[in-house]
Amino acid sequence: MLTYLAKKLALLIPTFIGITIVCFAVIHLAPGEPTAMQAELNPKITKEAIERMRAHYGLDKPLTTQYVLWMKNLMRLDFGRSISTDERPVAEKIRERLPVTIGINVASLILEFLLAIPLGVLSAMRRGSLYDRTVTVVVFIGFSIPGFWLALICMEYFGVRLGWLPISGLMSPEYTGLSTLGRIGDVALHLVLPVSIAAFGSLAGLSRYMRASMLEIVRQDYILTARAKGLPERTVIYKHAMRNALLPVITILGLSIPGLIGGSVIFESIFAIPGLGQLFYQAIMMRDYNMIMGSLTIGAVLTLLGNLLADLSYSLADPRIRVR
Amino acid sequence: MEFRKRFFSDRLAVVGLIVVLAFFIVSVSAPLIAPYEPAAIDVDKVLDPPSPAHPFGTDELGRDVLSRMLYGAGISLKVGFVAVGIATLIGIFLGAIAGYYGGWVDIIIMRLVDIMLCFPSFFLILAVIAFLEPSIYNIMIVIGLTSWMGVARLVRAEFLTLKERDFILAERAFGAGSLRIIFVHILPNALAPVLVSATLGIASAVLVESSLSFLGIGVQPPTPSWGIMLSEGKEVLGVAWWLSLFPGLAILLTVLGYNLLGEGIRDAIDPRLKG
Numbered sequence: 001m002l003t004y005l006a007k008k009l010a011l012l013i014p015t016f017i018g019i020t021i022v023c024f025a026v027i028h029l030a031p032g033e034p035t036a037m038q039a040e041l042n043p044k045i046t047k048e049a050i051e052r053m054r055a056h057y058g059l060d061k062p063l064t065t066q067y068v069l070w071m072k073n074l075m076r077l078d079f080g081r082s083i084s085t086d087e088r089p090v091a092e093k094i095r096e097r098l099p100v101t102i103g104i105n106v107a108s109l110i111l112e113f114l115l116a117i118p119l120g121v122l123s124a125m126r127r128g129s130l131y132d133r134t135v136t137v138v139v140f141i142g143f144s145i146p147g148f149w150l151a152l153i154c155m156e157y158f159g160v161r162l163g164w165l166p167i168s169g170l171m172s173p174e175y176t177g178l179s180t181l182g183r184i185g186d187v188a189l190h191l192v193l194p195v196s197i198a199a200f201g202s203l204a205g206l207s208r209y210m211r212a213s214m215l216e217i218v219r220q221d222y223i224l225t226a227r228a229k230g231l232p233e234r235t236v237i238y239k240h241a242m243r244n245a246l247l248p249v250i251t252i253l254g255l256s257i258p259g260l261i262g263g264s265v266i267f268e269s270i271f272a273i274p275g276l277g278q279l280f281y282q283a284i285m286m287r288d289y290n291m292i293m294g295s296l297t298i299g300a301v302l303t304l305l306g307n308l309l310a311d312l313s314y315s316l317a318d319p320r321i322r323v324r
Numbered sequence: 325m326e327f328r329k330r331f332f333s334d335r336l337a338v339v340g341l342i343v344v345l346a347f348f349i350v351s352v353s354a355p356l357i358a359p360y361e362p363a364a365i366d367v368d369k370v371l372d373p374p375s376p377a378h379p380f381g382t383d384e385l386g387r388d389v390l391s392r393m394l395y396g397a398g399i400s401l402k403v404g405f406v407a408v409g410i411a412t413l414i415g416i417f418l419g420a421i422a423g424y425y426g427g428w429v430d431i432i433i434m435r436l437v438d439i440m441l442c443f444p445s446f447f448l449i450l451a452v453i454a455f456l457e458p459s460i461y462n463i464m465i466v467i468g469l470t471s472w473m474g475v476a477r478l479v480r481a482e483f484l485t486l487k488e489r490d491f492i493l494a495e496r497a498f499g500a501g502s503l504r505i506i507f508v509h510i511l512p513n514a515l516a517p518v519l520v521s522a523t524l525g526i527a528s529a530v531l532v533e534s535s536l537s538f539l540g541i542g543v544q545p546p547t548p549s550w551g552i553m554l555s556e557g558k559e560v561l562g563v564a565w566w567l568s569l570f571p572g573l574a575i576l577l578t579v580l581g582y583n584l585l586g587e588g589i590r591d592a593i594d595p596r597l598k599g
Contacts, residue, residue, distance in 0.1 A: 014435060015438055015439055018435060018436070019439055022443070027455070140336075140584060140587075141580060143583060144531075144580035145576050145579075146534050146575050148538050148554070149534075152561060152572075153568065153569075153572070156561050156562065156568075258441070258442065258443065259444070260444075261447065262445055262446030263446065265539075266446075281539070284453075284454040284541070287455065295447070296447055296451055299443065300439075300443045301442075303441075303442045303443070307442075
């Protein structure tokens, strides 16, 4: 286990360096600079002022020097300052927003697993039935539906027409006046739409995977053995088959992280949720170099860690993996 | 024959095929079948609800929603096809050389794949698009450049299993060159999974294009993209539901069609994978 862990960790380093290079290249090789944006906003700006601004942000140095500097600071978790009017450290701005995005994504993941696993198992057990076909169609619709569109429709219907659910932000204006329980309820109510829409969109992958995995398992000899020794079907399915079918699903967890983080840009801007996605979108609009690089790096590193976590839990659950 | 029989016995796959063909026909014949010019402004008919004259209503400039949607079909498909074309070419190229040559080439390419897979692709696409002029061509290129990894992995895996097979060894013994072996003997065998992945890729490219256009950094108005129509409709959602409903349904149907078709082809190619 230790050598497996060490191997995995050693592989993280080149991947991480690669991530930073891609981030850096994307931002600096693309035409358009943050100073250009400010020049657009203020047409009277002089050439000297732009040069001073570039020097101020370190944009006048050669690319390699900029990268090395950025990387050095990164080692101290310093992503530089936001190239916007508030000039606050990027790390600080991200730290404020990250818990919101992670919280929402974890909530969506939990909901997704709670729904997808029973859906998939039942589909496999009743393969070809009306239930199976209905579930297949429904999860495919979820997979194909534009999330932002579904969000709009739900906001209009549940939020505006019916008035059941709040449609923007994380908390009501009267939040501070509420009791602790009231506060939790308030935030939970605000999260219903974004979390369930995100979960609906990602249901397909997991439930189809679970179904396929389950169908594969029930064909195995040990299931035949379990049945042959007279165990009730319930025990065979839920104890012997499902446990084993759940194993490969762990990898799906790691794979679904980038999609969730990417999707948070859309959900957070539609629902006005102050998370990393919204921050990133604003940074994009302002061409805030440091902010974009910081968020992009954090997004990729979160994925990297998610994958590592999935790998490790998989190898803990299934010792055969470690040997390979 | 086997393939065709299996494919057509899968009802969902056939539905997918029909939807895909229908949208394809609509998109090429839009100029013929659209009742109005997509950009024709009619100030007397601003935000008219659906009626016989305008089956899907009109928008805030009095333009016919149905006509704009018919033209929008072409935009979505163009982005989908070109983006997936780019991704597939890159994926085949990198996957083939990684799988065929192995060793260092393979290690470097697969590391690159791992790195690219770490990025939330929507983040990456947004970051690049933000610095380029938002235009339909930039979107195609950027989606293509950020979605080749799956194809590369598939092609590499096929190459790894195929290159040691006897028929390839025989070719080599007869003196066939590497290029000939790659393109004439191995690649055709790897095309089936690539076709599946390309079909599914079109679905996700259409989704990404509509999301980008919706956020205002995709296809630019007045081009009638479905995503733009939705973003314009958002402003008047309370009073003009038809502006938000129909383009959204069109995206859903197109994406669903390609997804069902892709899954159907996959199941028909390899029935063992069918659940």
